[in-house]
Amino acid sequence: MRILLTGIPSYLQRTVASVSGAEVRHRPYFDEIRTKSELIEQVRKIANTGNYLIGEGAAYCLKAHDVTYVPFWHLARSCKSEDVYERLNQEFDICVFASANLLRPGYSADLEAEVFGKLKMPVVVMGIGIQRKEGLKEKLPSGTLKFLDVLKHKESFFLTRGYFTAEFLREQGMKFVRPTGCPSLYFxxxxxxxxxxxxxxxxxxxxxxxxxxxxxxxxxxxxxxxxxxxxxxxxxxxxxxxxxxxxxxxxxxxxxxxxxxxxxxxxxxxxxxxxxxxxxxxxxxxxxxxxxxxxxxxxxxxxxxxxxxxxxxxxxxxxxxxxxxxxxxxxxxxxxxxxxxxxxxxxxxxxxxxxxxxxxxxxxxxxxxVIDRYSACETNFRSALSHVGL
Structure with missing residues (x-):
C-alpha cells in the first residue's frame, strides 16, 4: 500500500527542504532555534506544538506501509498543476489526512475541498473533530460544507475524535464513520x-x-x-x-x-x-x-x-x-x-x-x-485501520 500522508505533520516536517511533484526532499538537520524571531517562526510553522503529536500518531500507525508525508501546503499550491496531480495519482494508492478540530464555525476548508477534489484515490480523514458544539450545524462555513460534499461523493473514511463528530458526519451523509479518538492516543x-x-x-x-x-x-x-x-x-x-x-x-x-x-x-x-x-x-x-x-x-x-x-x-x-x-x-x-x-x-x-x-x-x-476502556479503544482503532486496509 503506497500511502500519501498529509495534513497535520509530525515534528519531522521541520526537515522538509523542498517538494516537487510527488517527491519530498529532507535536510539531514533541523533549523537553528536561538533568537526571538527563530523561536516564533518555529511555533508559527505548526501553530500549536501539541499538533506534532497528532501527526506523529497518524504516521506511526501506518509504519507497516510505504508512507510518504507530503506537506499540505504543497498540495494546495499545486492545485492548478495537472502534472503534479497526475504524478500524485499515479504514485499513491490512498491518502491519509491527519486532522484535528477542522469542523468549526471559524474555519472554512476551501483548500481541503479543492485538494481532495483533485486526488483520484480513497481518502482517510483521521482524527477529525469539532471545536465547539453550539451552532455548529448552522454556522459551518461554505468551504467546509463543500469539503464534506467532495468526500461524500468519493471513497472516503472518517475516523473521528469522538461520538458527537461521528454523529454529525453521519447526518451529513458520510458512509464510513467510526469514532476512534485522536491517533496520538495509540502512539x-x-x-x-x-x-x-x-x-x-x-x-x-x-x-x-x-x-x-x-x-x-x-x-x-x-x-x-x-x-x-x-x-x-x-x-x-x-x-x-x-x-x-x-x-x-x-x-x-x-x-x-x-x-x-x-x-x-x-x-x-x-x-x-x-x-x-x-x-x-x-x-x-x-x-x-x-x-x-x-x-x-x-x-x-x-x-x-x-x-x-x-x-x-x-x-x-x-x-x-x-x-x-x-x-x-x-x-x-x-x-x-x-x-x-x-x-x-x-x-x-x-x-x-x-x-x-x-x-x-x-x-x-x-x-x-480506565485501563480496560483504553484497551478497548485501542483495539477499536486497530480494527478501523484494518477495515480500511491500513
Whole structure:
C-alpha cells in the first residue's frame, strides 16, 4: 500500500527542504532555534506544538506501509498543476489526512475541498473533530460544507475524535464513520497504560515536579493551579504550545536577541503576558519542537496537570500520570470517548481547597476500568485501520 500522508505533520516536517511533484526532499538537520524571531517562526510553522503529536500518531500507525508525508501546503499550491496531480495519482494508492478540530464555525476548508477534489484515490480523514458544539450545524462555513460534499461523493473514511463528530458526519451523509479518538492516543500504548495505572494515587496532589499546561497570556488559571499545588520553594514548569502566536505571550526583546535554549527547551528571553504579575512561585517556560525531547523532559516529572489535551497526552506516552481539566467541547469529546478521568474547569476553578479536592478525586479512580476502556479503544482503532486496509 503506497500511502500519501498529509495534513497535520509530525515534528519531522521541520526537515522538509523542498517538494516537487510527488517527491519530498529532507535536510539531514533541523533549523537553528536561538533568537526571538527563530523561536516564533518555529511555533508559527505548526501553530500549536501539541499538533506534532497528532501527526506523529497518524504516521506511526501506518509504519507497516510505504508512507510518504507530503506537506499540505504543497498540495494546495499545486492545485492548478495537472502534472503534479497526475504524478500524485499515479504514485499513491490512498491518502491519509491527519486532522484535528477542522469542523468549526471559524474555519472554512476551501483548500481541503479543492485538494481532495483533485486526488483520484480513497481518502482517510483521521482524527477529525469539532471545536465547539453550539451552532455548529448552522454556522459551518461554505468551504467546509463543500469539503464534506467532495468526500461524500468519493471513497472516503472518517475516523473521528469522538461520538458527537461521528454523529454529525453521519447526518451529513458520510458512509464510513467510526469514532476512534485522536491517533496520538495509540502512539505508545504501554506508556499510556503505565500512566493510567499510576493515576489513582492521592499523593500526586502533593507532587512538586509537575508539568503544567494552559493558556498563559489569556487567563490566570494555570498560575492559580500552580500556587494551589506547589510549595513556595518549588519551581513551576509550564509548557508553551501556541501562546507565542495565539495568546499574546510576547518576548519584549529584539528579534535577533537570544531567547531560547535548544538543549533544555527553555525560553530564556524576557517574557510579557497578561497576569504574569500574579506569579508567586519561581517558574520556567518550556517549548519543544521535537516530541522525543518533550517526552524525555516530561518523563522526569512526577505528574502532568493542566488544561491542554496533548500537553498531558505526551506525559502519558512517557508513562507519567496525568489529569486534565476540561475547558471546552473538543477536550470533552476526546476525554469522554477514551474514558480518561478528568475534572470540569468550572468545578475545579471554584474549589477553595484544591489540593484536598484533587487528592479525593484521585483516590476514587477505578484504575482497572480506565485501563480496560483504553484497551478497548485501542483495539477499536486497530480494527478501523484494518477495515480500511491500513
Amino acid at each position: 505508545s500504548p504501554a506508556g499510556m497504560e503505565r500512566s493510567l495505572a499510576a493515576l489513582a494515587n492521592p499523593e500526586l496532589a502533593h507532587a512538586q515536579k509537575i508539568a503544567f499546561g494552559g493558556y498563559l497570556g489569556s487567563v490566570a488559571d494555570t498560575i492559580v493551579d500552580a500556587h494551589a499545588l506547589l510549595k513556595p520553594t518549588s519551581v513551576a514548569s509550564y509548557v508553551v504550545q501556541d501562546e507565542l502566536v495565539a495568546y499574546n505571550l510576547s518576548l519584549p526583546v529584539d528579534d535577533d536577541a537570544p531567547a531560547y535554549d535548544k538543549a533544555s527547551g527553555r525560553i530564556t528571553g524576557a517574557t510579557s503576558y497578561k497576569h504574569s504579575e500574579k506569579w508567586q512561585r519561581d517558574h520556567e517556560l518550556m517549548v519543544f519542537f521535537d516530541t522525543n525531547q518533550w517526552r524525555n523532559w516530561i518523563a522526569a516529572r512526577e505528574f502532568c496537570f493542566g488544561r491542554r489535551f496533548h500537553g498531558c497526552i505526551i506525559g502519558m506516552q512517557a508513562g507519567v500520570p496525568a489529569l486534565m481539566i476540561a475547558v471546552d467541547d473538543r477536550m470533552r469529546e476526546m476525554l469522554e470517548f477514551v474514558g480518561f478521568p478528568y475534572i470540569e474547569a468550572a468545578t475545579w476553578n471554584r474549589e477553595v481547597d484544591k489540593k484536598a479536592y484533587l487528592a479525593n478525586f484521585l483516590s476514587k479512580i477505578d484504575t482497572q476500568a
